[in-house]
Amino acid sequence: MQTLESESIAIIREAVATTPRPIMLWAEGKDSAVLLHLARKAFYPHPLPLPLLYFDGGRQDPELTRYRSQQMAAAGAEWIIQPLPSAAQGTVHPETICTALSHQGVGLVLWGFRGDEGRHPPASCIHAIFTQDLPVPAAPRPAPWGLYNTHPRPGEILHVFPLAQWTERDVWLYIKSEGISIAPLYLAAERWVARNGSHWLLADPQPQAQAEHLEQRRVRVPTLSTWPPVAVESHAQTLGLLLAEVLRPYPVVLEAMQGQGAGMQAATSRSATDAAEGHHTSPTQLWPAQDRALRLILCGNVHEGKSALIESLAAGCKRLHAGGGAAHLSSPTLLITGRRHYRIAEVPGHPQALPELIAAAATADLALVLVDARTGLSLQTRQQARILAMLGLKDLIVVVNRIDLIDDAAERFTALCAAYRDLALTLDLRVYESIPISALTGDNIHTPSPRTPWYTGPTLWEALEGWVSAPQDEVQAFRLPVQWVKDSEPGQAAVVYGRIAEGQVGNGTAVRILPSGLSTRVAAIWRGFAAVESARAGEAIALCLADASELKRGDVLVAAEAPAEVADQFEARLLWLDTHPLIPERQYLLKLATQDVRASVTALKYREDPDTGAHLAARTLNTNELATVNLATQSPLVFAPYQTSRQLGGFILIDPLKHETVGVGTIDFALRRATNIHWQALQVDRLSRARLKHQTPCCLWFTGLSGSGKSTLANLLDQRLHALGRHTYVLDGDNVRHGLNRDLGFTEADRVENIRRVAEVAKLMVDAGLIVLVSFISPFRSERQMARTLFSPGEFIEIYVDTPLEECERRDVKGLYAKARAGLIKNFTGIDSPYEPPEAPELHLRTAERGVDDCLETLLGLALERTAPR
Numbered sequence: 001m002q003t004l005e006s007e008s009i010a011i012i013r014e015a016v017a018t019t020p021r022p023i024m025l026w027a028e029g030k031d032s033a034v035l036l037h038l039a040r041k042a043f044y045p046h047p048l049p050l051p052l053l054y055f056d057g058g059r060q061d062p063e064l065t066r067y068r069s070q071q072m073a074a075a076g077a078e079w080i081i082q083p084l085p086s087a088a089q090g091t092v093h094p095e096t097i098c099t100a101l102s103h104q105g106v107g108l109v110l111w112g113f114r115g116d117e118g119r120h121p122p123a124s125c126i127h128a129i130f131t132q133d134l135p136v137p138a139a140p141r142p143a144p145w146g147l148y149n150t151h152p153r154p155g156e157i158l159h160v161f162p163l164a165q166w167t168e169r170d171v172w173l174y175i176k177s178e179g180i181s182i183a184p185l186y187l188a189a190e191r192w193v194a195r196n197g198s199h200w201l202l203a204d205p206q207p208q209a210q211a212e213h214l215e216q217r218r219v220r221v222p223t224l225s226t227w228p229p230v231a232v233e234s235h236a237q238t239l240g241l242l243l244a245e246v247l248r249p250y251p252v253v254l255e256a257m258q259g260q261g262a263g264m265q266a267a268t269s270r271s272a273t274d275a276a277e278g279h280h281t282s283p284t285q286l287w288p289a290q291d292r293a294l295r296l297i298l299c300g301n302v303h304e305g306k307s308a309l310i311e312s313l314a315a316g317c318k319r320l321h322a323g324g325g326a327a328h329l330s331s332p333t334l335l336i337t338g339r340r341h342y343r344i345a346e347v348p349g350h351p352q353a354l355p356e357l358i359a360a361a362a363t364a365d366l367a368l369v370l371v372d373a374r375t376g377l378s379l380q381t382r383q384q385a386r387i388l389a390m391l392g393l394k395d396l397i398v399v400v401n402r403i404d405l406i407d408d409a410a411e412r413f414t415a416l417c418a419a420y421r422d423l424a425l426t427l428d429l430r431v432y433e434s435i436p437i438s439a440l441t442g443d444n445i446h447t448p449s450p451r452t453p454w455y456t457g458p459t460l461w462e463a464l465e466g467w468v469s470a471p472q473d474e475v476q477a478f479r480l481p482v483q484w485v486k487d488s489e490p491g492q493a494a495v496v497y498g499r500i501a502e503g504q505v506g507n508g509t510a511v512r513i514l515p516s517g518l519s520t521r522v523a524a525i526w527r528g529f530a531a532v533e534s535a536r537a538g539e540a541i542a543l544c545l546a547d548a549s550e551l552k553r554g555d556v557l558v559a560a561e562a563p564a565e566v567a568d569q570f571e572a573r574l575l576w577l578d579t580h581p582l583i584p585e586r587q588y589l590l591k592l593a594t595q596d597v598r599a600s601v602t603a604l605k606y607r608e609d610p611d612t613g614a615h616l617a618a619r620t621l622n623t624n625e626l627a628t629v630n631l632a633t634q635s636p637l638v639f640a641p642y643q644t645s646r647q648l649g650g651f652i653l654i655d656p657l658k659h660e661t662v663g664v665g666t667i668d669f670a671l672r673r674a675t676n677i678h679w680q681a682l683q684v685d686r687l688s689r690a691r692l693k694h695q696t697p698c699c700l701w702f703t704g705l706s707g708s709g710k711s712t713l714a715n716l717l718d719q720r721l722h723a724l725g726r727h728t729y730v731l732d733g734d735n736v737r738h739g740l741n742r743d744l745g746f747t748e749a750d751r752v753e754n755i756r757r758v759a760e761v762a763k764l765m766v767d768a769g770l771i772v773l774v775s776f777i778s779p780f781r782s783e784r785q786m787a788r789t790l791f792s793p794g795e796f797i798e799i800y801v802d803t804p805l806e807e808c809e810r811r812d813v814k815g816l817y818a819k820a821r822a823g824l825i826k827n828f829t830g831i832d833s834p835y836e837p838p839e840a841p842e843l844h845l846r847t848a849e850r851g852v853d854d855c856l857e858t859l860l861g862l863a864l865e866r867t868a869p870r
C-alpha cells in the first residue's frame with residue numbers, strides 16, 4: 001500500500017513539475033477523494049499548487065451538496081467550477097470532459113480512473129498518455145522506472161492516471177486506513193428509491209417530487225459515476241461495515257483483518273463484519289500482510305497460451321483483473337493468495353508491444369517465460385530474453401506449454417530446457433525452475449500432472465510461492481533525485497520533493513547537492529502529512545534542508561560521504577523504439593531520474609543480432625534493435641551504472657520535435673575521457689574580439705533545396721557586407737564537402753554529421769567575432785534545431801530559401817536534378833531524400849516570386865540590423 005501511495009505521489013509530482021498548466025479533475029466519488037488526498041500529501045507542507053476542476057452536472061442531492069462544499073473548503077486549493085456541457089445529460093462522461101478541456105488551454109489533466117475499472121478517456125481525446133499498465137486505446141509511451149515523457153505535441157493534452165495501479169480493494173482499504181472522508185451516499189441510510197428493472201435508482205429526495213412509484217429503503221450507492229445512481233440495499237451505515245460488504249469478494253483480505261492468518265475459503269459475512277467493525281482493528285492490520293505485490297511479467301509469443309495460463313493460475317485464488325480495456329492491450333492482473341499478492345503483467349508477443357514489455361520488465365521481480373513445446377524457442381523468445389536481461393531482470397521461470405499435445409514430451413522438455421538455459425547463461429539470467437505444463441488443462445499448475453510422471457519438480461504454483469528474491473548485495477548510499485522545489489519565502493527554508501532512489505536518510509544527515517557539489521544538512525523530513533525521523537528507498541518524501549538556496553529540479557541529493565558519479569560521456573546499451581532509425585550525432589532529449597539533458601549517440605559500437613546476440617557493425621539503428629553505444633550529454637549527468645541502480649542508470653530518449661519516446665537505455669559506465677578533458681578558459685573573450693571588429697557576430701543560416709538560391713544569395717550578401725567593412729566568412733556545402741567533410745556522402749546519417757561539423761565550425765567563427773554565412777541544404781529540422789542550440793539567443797538567424805521543387809528542377813544549375821531523375825544520383829534532396837521546411841525561420845524568402853536583388857535587399861537589411869556594433 002505504501003508503495004502504491006509513493007508511486008502515485010511521484011506521478012502527481014512529475015505532472016505538476018514538468019508541465020505548464022496542469023489541473024486535477026475532481027468529482028464526489030471515492031476515487032477522487034483518494035486522488036485529492038494523495039495530491040495534498042504530495043505537496044505537504046505546502047498547499048496544492050494546481051487547481052481542481054469540478055464539472056457541475058447539477059446533482060441536487062442535499063447529502064452530496066453538503067459533502068462537496070465541505071471538500072471544497074477543506075482542500076486548500078484553487079477550484080475551477082464549470083457547468084457540465086449539456087450533452088453530458090447529468091453524468092460526467094470522459095468524452096464530454098475531454099471536449100470541454102480542449103478549449104481551456106490546459107496542458108495536463110490528472111484523472112482518478114483506476115486500472116481495474118476499464119474506464120478511460122475515449123480514443124478520440126487521448127493524445128498522450130503518461131502512465132503505465134492502464135488499458136488505454138492509444139499506444140502508451142513506455143515509462144520504465146517511472147520515467148514519464150511529459151512532452152505533449154503542440155495542441156495535445158497529457159492525460160495522467162495516478163491511480164492506474166490501484167484496484168477498488170486498494171482504494172477502500174486506503175480510505176479506511178487514512179480516514180479519508182467519502183460522500184455519505186456510499187453509506188447505508190433510509191432513502192427514496194425507484195425501481196428500474198431489476199435494480200433501484202436513487203430518487204429525488206424532495207418530498208413534493210415523491211411520486212407513488214417511489215419507496216423508502218435502507219440503501220447505499222456503490223458508484224457515483226452515473227446519475228441518478230444505482231442504489232443497493234445495505235446495512236452498512238459505517239465505513240467499517242461498508243468495508244466488510246465491499247470487501248466480501250476478497251476473502252483473504254478479510255481473514256487477514258481478523259488476524260486469523262491466511263486461507264482461501266470465503267469468510268462468513270458475520271465474522272468479516274465484526275472484524276472490520278471491531279475497534280481493535282488497526283489500520284495496518286487492514287493492509288495485506290505483504291506490503292508490495294510480487295511483480296511478475298508473463299511473456300511469450302502470440303497465441304502461446306498466456307491468457308489460459310493466467311486463468312489456470314487464478315483458479316483457487318482471488319483474481320482481480322482490469323476489465324473492459326481494449327482487447328489487444330494487456331492490463332495487470334492481481335492474484336491474492338495466502339502467502340502474497342501477485343501483480344501479473346501479461347505482455348503480448350508481437351513486436352509492437354515492446355513498450356509494454358519494457359515498462360513491465362523494468363520493475364518486475366520475476367519473469368514467467370512461456371515456451372510452446374511444439375514450436376520451441378522462437379526469435380521472439382530470444383529477443384525478449386535479451387530485453388529482460390538488459391533491463392536487469394535476474395530470475396525467470398520457464399514454462400513449457402502444451403506438453404499434453406506432443407508424443408515425446410520428456411525428451412522435448414529436456415531439450416527445450418537445455419536450449420533456454422544456454423541462452424540464459426549467455427545473458428546472465430537465472431532459470432529458477434523449468435516446468436512442463438498445459439495452460440489449458442491446468443497440468444502441473446496447481447497440482448502435479450499424471451501425464452508427466454517423468455517430471456518430479458514443483459508445480460508452477462509451488463515454484464511461485466517458494467520463490468524468494470536474491471538478497472541485495474550491499475546497502476546503497478542515499479540518493480534522491482529532486483522532483484520539485486518549493487522556493488523559499490522570506491524567513492522560510494526551501495522544501496525539496498522527491499522519491500528516494502537508493503539508501504536512506506535521517507534528520508541531520510549530511511548531504512551533497514549534485515552536480516553543484518554544495519553540502520548541506522537535512523533539517524526535517526515529511527512523509528505525507530507526518531514529520532518523520534528517517535525515510536528509505538522507494539518512499540516519496542519532502543525534505544527541508546539547512547541551506548537549499550541553489551537547489552532545482554533535476555539535482556540529486558546524495559549522501560555526503562558517498563557521492564554519486566557525475567559525467568557527460570558514457571557507454572550505454574540502447575534499445576531503439578522509433579520507426580525512424582537512430583542516427584548517430586543527432587540530438588535527442590535524455591531523461592534520467594528527474595534530469596533532462598540534450599544527448600547524442602557519438603558512436604554506434606555494435607548492434608546485437610536478436611537471434612544469436614552476435615555483435616554486428618551498424619551505422620544506424622532500426623526499430624527494436626539493441627545496441628551498445630557511446631553517448632554524450634550536453635551537460636553533466638548525475639548517474640550510477642544500471643547494474644548498481646535502476647533509478648540512476650536507466651534512461652529514455654525523446655525526439656525533441658516529435659515528442660515521442662524513441663529509445664530506452666541503461667548506462668554501463670562513464671567514459672574516462674569524460675573526466676579527463678576540461679574546458680580551457682581563455683583570456684581574450686568573444687566580446688573583446690567582436691568589439692575589435694566593430695560588429696555583433698552572428699550566424700546567418702541559409703537552408704533550402706539544391707538550386708533554391710542559397711549560394712547565390714549568401715555570396716552576394718557576403719560581398720555587400722564585406723564592402724561595408726564587416727568581417728564575414730561563407731561556409732558553403734559544396735566547398736566544405738571538398739575538405740573537412742569529404743568523407744561524408746548523402747545518407748541521412750552522413751547529412752546529420754555534415755551539419756553537426758559545420759555548425760560547430762560556425763560556432764567557433766562566431767566566437768572569433770565573425771559574421772558567418774552558412775549555405776547548406778540542411779534538410780532536417782532536428783539538425784537545424786541542434787545548430788540553433790549551439791548559439792546564444794538571437795545569434796542564429798535561419799533563412800529559408802524557399803523555391804518549389806519544380807522551379808529548382810527547371811533551373812537545374814548543375815544538371816544534378818536531371819541525373820537524379822535518371823537514377824544516376826541516389827538520395828537526392830527533394831527526389832528520393834526528404835526536405836523538412838522550417839516552421840518558424842527568422843526570414844522566409846520565396847525566390848520564385850522575387851528577383852535576386854529584391855531578396856538581397858531584404859537580407860541586407862536584416863543582416864545590417866543584427867550585426868550592428870553594440
Ligand SMILES: Nc1ncnc2c1ncn2[C@@H]1O[C@H](COP(=O)(O)OS(=O)(=O)O)[C@@H](OP(=O)(O)O)[C@H]1O
Nearest residue numbers: 706707733746751754776777778779826827828829
Ligand atoms: N544526393 C544529393 N542530394 C543533395 N545534394 C547533392 C547530392 N549529391 C550531390 N549534391 C550536391 O551537394 C550539395 C549539397 O551539400 P550539402 O552539404 O549542402 O547537403 S546537406 O546539407 O548535407 O544535405 C548540393 O549543393 P547545392 O546545390 O548548392 O545545394 C549539390 O550540389
Ligand SMILES: Nc1ncnc2c1ncn2[C@@H]1O[C@H](COP(=O)(O)OP(=O)(O)O)[C@@H](O)[C@H]1O
Nearest residue numbers: 705706707708709710711712813847850851852
Ligand atoms: N530570387 C532568387 N534568389 C536566388 N537565386 C535565384 C533567384 N531567382 C533565380 N535564381 C537562380 O537560381 C539559381 C540558384 O542556384 P544556387 O545559388 O547554386 O542554389 P543553391 O546554392 O541553393 O543550390 C541561380 O542560378 C540563381 O541565379
